[in-house]
Amino acid sequence: MSNAVLHVADVHKSFGGLRALSDIDLQVMEGTTHAIIGPNGAGKSTLLNVCIGRIAPDTGAVVFDGQVITGKRPHEINQMGVVRVFQTPEIFPDLTLLQNVMVPAFAKRDGSFRLNALQLTSRQSAIREEAEHWLEDVGLYKQRETLAASLSRGDKRRLELAMGLVQHPRLLLLDEPTAGMSRHDTNATIDLLKKFKERGMTKVIIEHDMHVVFSLADRVTVLAQGRIIADGKPDEVRGNPVVQEAYLGGAH
Amino acid sequence: MAMLRNDLVLLAVFALVVLAMPLWLGPIGAAYPDLMQKIAIYGIFAIGFNILFGMTGYLSFGHAAFLGVGSYAAVWSFKLLTMSVIPAVIFAVVIAGIFAAAIGFISLRRSGIYFSILTLAFAQMSYNLAYSVLTPITNGETGLQLALDDPRVLDRALSTGGPGIPAPSLFGEQLVGLSGFYFCAVLLILCFFLAMRIDRSPFGMMLKAIKSNQTRMAYTGFNTKPYTLAAFIISGMYAGLAGGLLAATDPLAGAERMQWTASGEVVLMTILGGVGTLVGPVVGAGVIKYFENIFSAFHEAKLHEAFSFMPDGLENFFVAITAPFVGEGWHLTLGIVFMLIVIFLPGGLMEGVRRLRTAFTRKPAAREETGKFAPAE
Numbered sequence: 072m073s074n075a076v077l078h079v080a081d082v083h084k085s086f087g088g089l090r091a092l093s094d095i096d097l098q099v100m101e102g103t104t105h106a107i108i109g110p111n112g113a114g115k116s117t118l119l120n121v122c123i124g125r126i127a128p129d130t131g132a133v134v135f136d137g138q139v140i141t142g143k144r145p146h147e148i149n150q151m152g153v154v155r156v157f158q159t160p161e162i163f164p165d166l167t168l169l170q171n172v173m174v175p176a177f178a179k180r181d182g183s184f185r186l187n188a189l190q191l192t193s194r195q196s197a198i199r200e201e202a203e204h205w206l207e208d209v210g211l212y213k214q215r216e217t218l219a220a221s222l223s224r225g226d227k228r229r230l231e232l233a234m235g236l237v238q239h240p241r242l243l244l245l246d247e248p249t250a251g252m253s254r255h256d257t258n259a260t261i262d263l264l265k266k267f268k269e270r271g272m273t274k275v276i277i278e279h280d281m282h283v284v285f286s287l288a289d290r291v292t293v294l295a296q297g298r299i300i301a302d303g304k305p306d307e308v309r310g311n312p313v314v315q316e317a318y319l320g321g322a323h
Numbered sequence: 324m325a326m327l328r329n330d331l332v333l334l335a336v337f338a339l340v341v342l343a344m345p346l347w348l349g350p351i352g353a354a355y356p357d358l359m360q361k362i363a364i365y366g367i368f369a370i371g372f373n374i375l376f377g378m379t380g381y382l383s384f385g386h387a388a389f390l391g392v393g394s395y396a397a398v399w400s401f402k403l404l405t406m407s408v409i410p411a412v413i414f415a416v417v418i419a420g421i422f423a424a425a426i427g428f429i430s431l432r433r434s435g436i437y438f439s440i441l442t443l444a445f446a447q448m449s450y451n452l453a454y455s456v457l458t459p460i461t462n463g464e465t466g467l468q469l470a471l472d473d474p475r476v477l478d479r480a481l482s483t484g485g486p487g488i489p490a491p492s493l494f495g496e497q498l499v500g501l502s503g504f505y506f507c508a509v510l511l512i513l514c515f516f517l518a519m520r521i522d523r524s525p526f527g528m529m530l531k532a533i534k535s536n537q538t539r540m541a542y543t544g545f546n547t548k549p550y551t552l553a554a555f556i557i558s559g560m561y562a563g564l565a566g567g568l569l570a571a572t573d574p575l576a577g578a579e580r581m582q583w584t585a586s587g588e589v590v591l592m593t594i595l596g597g598v599g600t601l602v603g604p605v606v607g608a609g610v611i612k613y614f615e616n617i618f619s620a621f622h623e624a625k626l627h628e629a630f631s632f633m634p635d636g637l638e639n640f641f642v643a644i645t646a647p648f649v650g651e652g653w654h655l656t657l658g659i660v661f662m663l664i665v666i667f668l669p670g671g672l673m674e675g676v677r678r679l680r681t682a683f684t685r686k687p688a689a690r691e692e693t694g695k696f697a698p699a700e
């Protein structure tokens with residue numbers, strides 16, 4: 072737990088006149104779960120988008136595993152081991168659940184492009200078993216042959232979690248993974264994510280649900296109006312008066 | 324998961340139906356080689372088009388350009404090398420593939436309607452160039468034809484030349500009449516098999532995932548451009564093969580083959596038969612070519628014959644109202660059929676087949692089942 076897997080170094084980003092991120096300097100340590108919290112519009116999702124190459128920062132850089140990933144293309148960042156689970160579920164609605172999880176498994180095994188047009192998918196049993204295993208873990212195994220479009224929003228999130236986990240990411244970025252889930256499903260997701268903590272997967276998690284944050288996080292960073300206003304262990308942050316005023320005491 | 328045995332059955336049935344066309348097309352008056360050849364050739368064109376449009380979701384409005392390029396390449400092979408169709412067909416496929424690589428590389432920088440417009444622009448450019456600047460290669464309006472004094476270096480070296488202009492041949496056998504049809508039919512079956520293998524491959528799964536959510540593919544670690552470009556080139560090569568076969572069965576290549584109406588026709592074929600299905604595009608090609616050749620040949624005397632069982636007044640009445648739909652008016656019939664299918668069977672004729680099958684086996688469709696269980700938020 073000594074070296075930083077992800078280093079967001081002095082990142083600024085504005086949209087028009089609006090400063091979405093300013094002076095963001097953040098280190099995520101290997102094997103930890105790092106929560107980013109903050110009121111709506113604090114810049115949390117923008118920060119994740121900068122990390123996966125969806126948005127280019129105006130200044131500053133994002134360093135993953137000693138390499139600058141700013142400016143790299145999204146598929147290159149993914150192939151390095153940075154995987155993101157989106158806030159609004161991003162799945163393949165016209166494919167079955169099993170295919171939805173097999174596609175990222177192929178990306179992990181075969182890289183960003185492979186012209187395997189004459190192989191049979193039905194003979195790819197290793198990939199299929201791996202995908203089935205993850206569908207079982209998120210509780211969607213029974214529906215594996217249905218089309219993903221027919222899932223509820225909460226189930227789509229769980230499907231997307233399986234799509235992320237099947238790639239065995241070195242760094243998993245989760246954007247409100249339990250939003251829209253029932254309390255029961257939220258707890259199941261927390262248990263699942265805890266399992267990966269034991270296996271040493273590094274995670275960055277954006278979350279509104281304080282129950283989720285305090286059950287999972289080793290470290291919490293609080294954003295407000297694009298700035299880091301607090302950073303520390305969950306208990307320290309909870310007791311910080313600045314945070315309480317900006318966030319916990321606000322809308323919540 | 325795709326089942327291997329089901330696929331073999333599908334392939335066998337498809338092969339049987341195609342090879343038996345002279346038998347079952349007889350009763351509907353379409354069993355003449357020229358028409359059956361056209362159905363097989365346009366079937367190949369539509370299968371290839373579906374690999375791009377049906378699997379990957381990119382609607383090209385310029386695929387006729389590759390058909391034309393394939394035809395020119397094949398005729399040049401006849402003129403310069405030999406009358407054997409094998410090198411002609413290979414040249415047609417390879418050169419169409421090179422063209423598709425260049426046009427695809429540029430057009431695939433955009434998606435959706437902008438991609439369609441770019442392909443349309445490229446095809447119209449090719450069409451106009453064939454009439455103007457490229458006349459030395461295309462022979463302009465007259466079209467590229469064979470001539471007595473063509474070099475045909477391979478044929479002359481083997482001194483297999485008789486008097487007159489020879490016909491395209493396969494291993495010495497002239498490709499006329501039924502043998503021409505069977506040559507095209509065998510290639511259609513091979514092309515169908517290849518499309519089926521692509522559909523069932525991991526590569527095919529990635530194409531469908533791109534169609535479903537291309538942005539997600541990038542964040543899943545895929546570089547989508549080579550996938551879409553490969554699909555574009557493969558479908559361009561299918562079109563080139565179709566163009567080469569058009570030249571092999573009738574060694575004349577004209578620029579009108581590249582016009583936008585020809586590009587639109589293959590879109591209609593694919594939608595009519597069923598986008599994204601394996602068999603649909605071939606069915607669509609068959610229906611459109613049938614209408615084009617059979618309905619357009621109907622004339623009033625035939626209609627009088629058909630309604631002759633009625634009393635005179637009624638006969639004339641029925642002839643009068645059906646006459647605009649046949650002969651020159653066949654486009655009207657085709658248009659109405661097309662509208663009815665798009666409105667009532669958005670999945671094309673293959674969706675009709677699927678609905679009939681579920682109605683008869685009384686198995687509720689899987690899609691309806693899953694819809695019911697999806698809980699509301």
